[in-house]
Amino acid sequence: MKKILIIGSAGQIGSELTLELRKMYGGDNVIAGVRKTKPSEKLSSKGPCEVVDALDVEGLRATVKKYNIDAIINMAAILSATGEKNPMLAWDVNMNGLINVLEIAREFNMKQVLVPSSIAVFGPSTPIDNTPQETILKPTTIYGVTKVSGELLGDYYVKRYGLDVRGLRYPGIISHETLPGGGTTDYAVAIYYEAIKHKKYTSFVNEDTRLPMMYMPDCLKATIDLMHADYKDLKHHSDFNVGAMSFSMGELAASVKKYIPDFEISYAPDERQSIADSWPNSVDDSAAREEWGWKPDYDLDAMTKDMLQAIEEKHKKGLI
Numbered sequence: 060m061k062k063i064l065i066i067g068s069a070g071q072i073g074s075e076l077t078l079e080l081r082k083m084y085g086g087d088n089v090i091a092g093v094r095k096t097k098p099s100e101k102l103s104s105k106g107p108c109e110v111v112d113a114l115d116v117e118g119l120r121a122t123v124k125k126y127n128i129d130a131i132i133n134m135a136a137i138l139s140a141t142g143e144k145n146p147m148l149a150w151d152v153n154m155n156g157l158i159n160v161l162e163i164a165r166e167f168n169m170k171q172v173l174v175p176s177s178i179a180v181f182g183p184s185t186p187i188d189n190t191p192q193e194t195i196l197k198p199t200t201i202y203g204v205t206k207v208s209g210e211l212l213g214d215y216y217v218k219r220y221g222l223d224v225r226g227l228r229y230p231g232i233i234s235h236e237t238l239p240g241g242g243t244t245d246y247a248v249a250i251y252y253e254a255i256k257h258k259k260y261t262s263f264v265n266e267d268t269r270l271p272m273m274y275m276p277d278c279l280k281a282t283i284d285l286m287h288a289d290y291k292d293l294k295h296h297s298d299f300n301v302g303a304m305s306f307s308m309g310e311l312a313a314s315v316k317k318y319i320p321d322f323e324i325s326y327a328p329d330e331r332q333s334i335a336d337s338w339p340n341s342v343d344d345s346a347a348r349e350e351w352g353w354k355p356d357y358d359l360d361a362m363t364k365d366m367l368q369a370i371e372e373k374h375k376k377g378l379i
């Protein structure tokens with residue numbers, strides 16, 4: 060890969076992945092694709108930024124030609140909670156956007172396409188603990204439906220056209236650089252901001268809600284390691300389970316309390332509770348470990364320490 064286009068560069072994962080890949084490939088070789096969001100100074104000062112909407116094929120084609128793109132990472136997606144509010148929008152962005160990207164990749168003979176999937180591919184009938192790689196995929200959210208379809212579509216392009224499509228089933232991703240938007244797992248980020256700002260947080264999922272989660276440095280490592288894995292070692296393509304940690308909301312609150320003893324937690328579950336209840340507690344990621352050497356670095360307390368320090372810094376500078 061020489062020239063990478065990241066669609067959705069202003070998002071939670073896209074913003075940090077763009078900067079990380081620019082360190083490896085050089086600023087000019089990683090093009091930040093943003094749709095409406097004004098790119099941050101960090102993003103626009105270190106390499107090219109273009110307005111790219113995966114639903115606009117002509118615009119996408121023009122950017123691919125302009126920069127001679129040979130790999131696309133498609134981070135643009137409508138997540139679970141927003142998807143339930145607007146299922147047609149979720150279908151449009153997640154499916155029509157994806158097929159446009161895959162078709163452009165085929166047209167330009169790209170070296171690789173990376174398309175994220177999610178634990179949202181699982182549903183209430185999936186085994187809940189240590190969820191296997193190969194298992195029942197019957198999600199009950201539109202986001203999950205598009206992610207299962209996206210995985211199948213990715214694998215179809217691998218088999219039918221020989222296009223190198225790769226993807227991971229991200230758990231909830233926790234970070235302090237860019238806020239997540241419209242997901243169910245957003246509580247695991249919001250708690251840290253509220254702990255620093257107000258020393259209390261009202262959770263929209265109950266105390267016992269347990270989900271697979273991952274800290275951003277591990278998310279970047281997983282994504283980049285999968286991108287760089289040798290194609291011949293891959294038995295799977297678009298659907299790798301990747302685990303890192305699994306904790307309940309109560310355990311997350313207890314971890315925050317270790318560092319901020321007067322932190323208070325309360326619970327007011329809303330419509331996102333049923334989405335969280337349909338997802339697994341933890342995943343079996345042995346395929347990722349065997350096929351491309353996946354191994355996470357962070358556990359809950361190491362992440363909490365890091366998150367609180369970083370958000371405290373922002374707070375002191377008046378940035379939040």
Ligand code: AKB
Nearest residue numbers: 138139177242243244
């Ligand atoms: C969401 O909560 O919708 C996302 C996801 C798990 O894919 N963070």
